[in-house]
Amino acid sequence: METKKRGKLLDVSGLRVSFFTYRGEVKALNGAEVWMNSGERLGVVGETGCGKSVTALSIMRLIEDPGEIQEGRVIFNAQSLLELSEEEISRVRGTQMTMIFQEPRSSLNPVMKIGFQISEAISKAKNISTKAANVETKEMLSLVGLDYKRVMDAYPHELSGGMAQRAMIAMGLGPHPKLLIADEPTSALDVTIQAQIISLLDDLTDRMGNAVLLITHDMGIVAEFCDKVLVMYAGNSVEYAPVKELFNDPLFPYTKGLLKAVPRVGRIDELEAIKGSVPDLVDPPEGCRFHERCPYMMEVCQTEMPVLKEVKENHYVACHLY
Amino acid sequence: MKTATATKKSTPFMDDLRHTIFLWRKSKLTMIGSVIIAIFLLVAAFAPLIAPYSPTDQDLSVRLRGPSWQHLFGTDQFGRDIFSRVIYGSRIALWIIFLVSVISGSIGMFIGVVSGYFGKIVDDILMRITDMFLAFPSLILAMAFAAMLGPDLTNTIIAISIVSWTTYARLARAEAMKVKSQPYIEAVRATGGGNLRIMFLHVMPMCISPVFVQLTLRMGTILLTAAGLGFLGLGVQPPTPEWGAMVSAGRSFLIDQWWISTFPGIFIALVVLGFNLLGDGVRDMLDPRLRR
Amino acid sequence: MNFAAFLIRRLILMAVVLFGVACIVFVIAHLIPADPVGALLGGNAPAHVVDEMRAKLGYDQPLIVQFGRFISGAVRADFGTSLRTNKPVMEDIMYYFPATMELALVAIIISIFLGITLGVISAIHRNKWIDQFSRVFSILGVSMPVFWIGLILILVFYFRLDWLPGAGRLSLFTYAPPRVTGMYLFDSALAGQWSTFFEALKHILLPAIVLGYSATASVARITRASMLDVLRQDYIRTAKAKGLKRKVVTYRHALKNSLIPTVTIIGLVFGSLLEGAVLTETVFSWPGLGRYITTGLLSLDYPSVMGGTLYIAFIYCLANLIVDIIYALLDPRMRM
Numbered sequence: 001m002e003t004k005k006r007g008k009l010l011d012v013s014g015l016r017v018s019f020f021t022y023r024g025e026v027k028a029l030n031g032a033e034v035w036m037n038s039g040e041r042l043g044v045v046g047e048t049g050c051g052k053s054v055t056a057l058s059i060m061r062l063i064e065d066p067g068e069i070q071e072g073r074v075i076f077n078a079q080s081l082l083e084l085s086e087e088e089i090s091r092v093r094g095t096q097m098t099m100i101f102q103e104p105r106s107s108l109n110p111v112m113k114i115g116f117q118i119s120e121a122i123s124k125a126k127n128i129s130t131k132a133a134n135v136e137t138k139e140m141l142s143l144v145g146l147d148y149k150r151v152m153d154a155y156p157h158e159l160s161g162g163m164a165q166r167a168m169i170a171m172g173l174g175p176h177p178k179l180l181i182a183d184e185p186t187s188a189l190d191v192t193i194q195a196q197i198i199s200l201l202d203d204l205t206d207r208m209g210n211a212v213l214l215i216t217h218d219m220g221i222v223a224e225f226c227d228k229v230l231v232m233y234a235g236n237s238v239e240y241a242p243v244k245e246l247f248n249d250p251l252f253p254y255t256k257g258l259l260k261a262v263p264r265v266g267r268i269d270e271l272e273a274i275k276g277s278v279p280d281l282v283d284p285p286e287g288c289r290f291h292e293r294c295p296y297m298m299e300v301c302q303t304e305m306p307v308l309k310e311v312k313e314n315h316y317v318a319c320h321l322y
Numbered sequence: 323m324k325t326a327t328a329t330k331k332s333t334p335f336m337d338d339l340r341h342t343i344f345l346w347r348k349s350k351l352t353m354i355g356s357v358i359i360a361i362f363l364l365v366a367a368f369a370p371l372i373a374p375y376s377p378t379d380q381d382l383s384v385r386l387r388g389p390s391w392q393h394l395f396g397t398d399q400f401g402r403d404i405f406s407r408v409i410y411g412s413r414i415a416l417w418i419i420f421l422v423s424v425i426s427g428s429i430g431m432f433i434g435v436v437s438g439y440f441g442k443i444v445d446d447i448l449m450r451i452t453d454m455f456l457a458f459p460s461l462i463l464a465m466a467f468a469a470m471l472g473p474d475l476t477n478t479i480i481a482i483s484i485v486s487w488t489t490y491a492r493l494a495r496a497e498a499m500k501v502k503s504q505p506y507i508e509a510v511r512a513t514g515g516g517n518l519r520i521m522f523l524h525v526m527p528m529c530i531s532p533v534f535v536q537l538t539l540r541m542g543t544i545l546l547t548a549a550g551l552g553f554l555g556l557g558v559q560p561p562t563p564e565w566g567a568m569v570s571a572g573r574s575f576l577i578d579q580w581w582i583s584t585f586p587g588i589f590i591a592l593v594v595l596g597f598n599l600l601g602d603g604v605r606d607m608l609d610p611r612l613r614r
Numbered sequence: 615m616n617f618a619a620f621l622i623r624r625l626i627l628m629a630v631v632l633f634g635v636a637c638i639v640f641v642i643a644h645l646i647p648a649d650p651v652g653a654l655l656g657g658n659a660p661a662h663v664v665d666e667m668r669a670k671l672g673y674d675q676p677l678i679v680q681f682g683r684f685i686s687g688a689v690r691a692d693f694g695t696s697l698r699t700n701k702p703v704m705e706d707i708m709y710y711f712p713a714t715m716e717l718a719l720v721a722i723i724i725s726i727f728l729g730i731t732l733g734v735i736s737a738i739h740r741n742k743w744i745d746q747f748s749r750v751f752s753i754l755g756v757s758m759p760v761f762w763i764g765l766i767l768i769l770v771f772y773f774r775l776d777w778l779p780g781a782g783r784l785s786l787f788t789y790a791p792p793r794v795t796g797m798y799l800f801d802s803a804l805a806g807q808w809s810t811f812f813e814a815l816k817h818i819l820l821p822a823i824v825l826g827y828s829a830t831a832s833v834a835r836i837t838r839a840s841m842l843d844v845l846r847q848d849y850i851r852t853a854k855a856k857g858l859k860r861k862v863v864t865y866r867h868a869l870k871n872s873l874i875p876t877v878t879i880i881g882l883v884f885g886s887l888l889e890g891a892v893l894t895e896t897v898f899s900w901p902g903l904g905r906y907i908t909t910g911l912l913s914l915d916y917p918s919v920m921g922g923t924l925y926i927a928f929i930y931c932l933a934n935l936i937v938d939i940i941y942a943l944l945d946p947r948m949r950m
Contacts, residue, residue, distance in 0.1 A: 459926070
């Protein structure tokens with residue numbers, strides 16, 4: 001099925017990924033869709049387990065046993081990533097597309113110096129020697145607010161969480177990628193440090209002009225940092241809109257519920273929780289995966305999977321209500 | 323139309339158990355190990371029914387005969403049936419493994435818990451003592467103890483127990499240190515629980531699991547040490563059919579009557595193999611990081 | 615704490631431990647119910663001769679005094695005189711130890727190379743046939759009793775095939791090379807006596823393989839487990855995300871981390887080699903320290919048992935210290 005390409009930099013459609021565990025096949029992604037243009041900042045939100053990280057890892061083709069990408073199309077920079085050989089995809093990774101992770105201290109190699117790890121990324125991406133890369137590494141370290149004299153020769157366990165994440169950002173942006181994927185980069189950090197890191201990302205992305213795919217469950221960060229938002233639920237992409245539009249007029253019932261549940265200064269009404277809980281992905285409900293918890297459920301919702309379509313200008317939703 | 327089916331009511335414990343059994347069956351090697359040990363236990367239990375002859379009866383008219391239908395593993399220099407001796411030897415092996423495990427496990431756990439719980443000076447002293455025992459390759463120390471006490475079955479058990487407790491002490495200590503700083507221990511103390519009570523009722527039970535796993539892993543080593551002592555003449559003495567001693571006894575006849583040394587050795591290897599396979603499997607299954 | 619402080623601390627610890635070991639050794643030796651002097655002189659010696667001998671050897675002194683003499687002697691590397699060989703124990707030890715050392719060294723070299731290679735390959739090609747084969751090989755290695763493997767190999771390679779010799783370090787007709795280290799391979803190579811070298815090599819091959827087999831198995835198992843563990847870590851995922859090639863990820867990022875437990879195991883393995891040496895030396899009639907101690911135990915030769923055991927404990931502690939140092943060098947987190 002030929003879907004219209006929506007994103008010029010990144011276009012993911014029909015992504016189906018499963019994990020084969022002792023309990024059976026966990027259908028983690030059920031036809032997920034993502035799209036981005038150059039320089040854009042997309043926030044991907046959803047509950048834990050909705051498939052945000054799996055989507056990101058699939059784009060990077062880092063899904064491994066017992067997981068498997070079963071179907072889908074990932075077009076990045078005019079290349080179909082899922083069809084590339086191992087050799088070709090490793091040329092894309094780390095050069096045009098980089099990724100940073102949630103736990104910075106365990107994501108850095110404990111027996112290697114920070115400076116080396118960053119230089120390694122840069123030298124691989126730009127095809128220069130490690131020595132030449134060291135110069136750039138020092139620059140990057142300063143840019144992320146670290147004292148390169150201390151950090152170049154330091155080991156990961158010597159840094160605090162915030163410092164380590166800054167180092168990871170240096171490693172992710174050093175190669176000047178077209179797209180930086182950040183998988184919950186602040187979730188493991190203190191609130192005050194979170195703000196610093198987001199502000200740093202903001203700054204650097206402005207300067208370098210790369211696109212950012214930011215995975216998070218924190219709507220506040222989305223509001224502050226992102227241009228567009230993609231909401232995921234139980235392995236599907238259910239809503240997409242520019243940030244302001246989403247906050248003003250959430251269409252998908254889950255999104256509505258999500259925004260109602262976020263505490264905000266100035267709110268006086270009670271926080272509302274969405275009733276029910278996330279479906280079991282080994283045995284997911286048929287039709288729309290949210291239908292069991294949806295206050296607007298209709299008969300068709302129980303049988304047919306809704307398609308993600310544009311219902312307002314640049315506002316997409318996958319729901320039978322529209 | 324499929325409505326959401328009510329999934330079978332299952333507690334986390336049942337899930338865990340199911341996952342454990344899944345992992346156990348998935349690994350062929352662990353299954354093989356379990357089978358070997360099961361057979362070993364059965365043979366030891368039913369030795370008199372399986373062995374065709376008595377292990378100590380001598381019949382010099384059939385001495386040094388090779389494997390045949392009357393004597394599956396041949397006969398030794400005294401005309402004793404090797405097959406029967408090997409079968410009865412499994413009882414000796416089982417006895418040694420069992421007792422050493424219980425004794426060394428208990429000593430180790432006790433010392434470890436005391437050390438980890440009280441900390442500071444007590445810990446330092448006990449750990450230095452542990453280090454001293456660890457400063458020897460254990461066989462050599464066991465040899466010394468066995469020689470000193472006099473070589474026989476009981477002393478072999480004591481000797482091996484003395485050199486084996488250190489691993490369990492370390493494990494128990496690590497667990498104890500983890501547990502003692504848990505909030506619920508504070509709670510028990512706040513309700514008036516004394517040190518002894520806390521140690522035995524709360525801390526020690528937490529240590530049982532890792533110590534138990536380690537015990538399984540080391541059962542093979544215990545058998546090898548006992549066999550080594552037997553081989554050197556410092557362990558169980560003839561005519562008791564201990565496998566190591568039997569291998570040694572056949573040494574001077576190795577050229578022409580290879581069966582005297584070979585068969586007991588095969589059995590040692592098989593049983594240790596069984597314990598190792600099983601132990602490996604148990605360890606892999608219980609390691610939280612390897613469970614997927 | 616910097617490196618020097620780390621080292622000094624460990625050395626002091628080692629001294630304390632060895633002292634404790636000396637205590638244990640002394641206690642064991644002196645609790646032997648049998649009477650070594652009586653054994654030495656034979657059952658029929660008249661009582662007054664036995665008493666005289668005992669006084670001469672100093673065994674009639676109170677235990678504390680004997681202990682004091684033992685310790686002061688030990689510190690000066692003087693363990694007294696062997697009741698059996700009538701030579702200073704230290705001299706005996708120096709004579710027999712190189713044989714054991716040589717055996718252990720050859721065994722360890724084999725085990726490190728073979729073991730690490732097998733372990734890494736196994737981890738990378740997990741569950742394929744090479745992995746299955748090496749796992750079976752390894753698990754057999756730690757399951758089969760050393761002395762039995764030795765006997766079987768002698769049976770096959772000496773008695774039946776006559777390819778390799780079954781006992782001793784050199785054949786009856788070969789003279790030992792001029793003594794530099796006491797290790798025949800080294801000494802003969804040094805002296806250019808190549809035929810002696812090959813004799814020694816032929817003789818050491820079987821016992822070293824036997825001794826090294828279980829060590830190889832241990833090293834392979836731990837390398838494999840460690841490698842698998844490392845490959846599952848977050849930082850390996852990061853390395854892959856950087857687009858580094860498989861080989862780079864495996865060898866540059868994973869290997870150093872996975873060698874850390876391997877190095878620790880080599881320390882333990884060395885200990886098991888010393889144990890195994892005792893058994894292997896008996897099987898192959900190898901004139902090393904293991905056999906010396908065993909004979910000493912069986913003939914109730916106090917001084918040689920105490921001295922030999924203490925010496926082995928010393929070597930073992932030293933080996934562990936070296937392992938700890940290497941460990942600290944490999945893993946920056948350990949340089950507390």
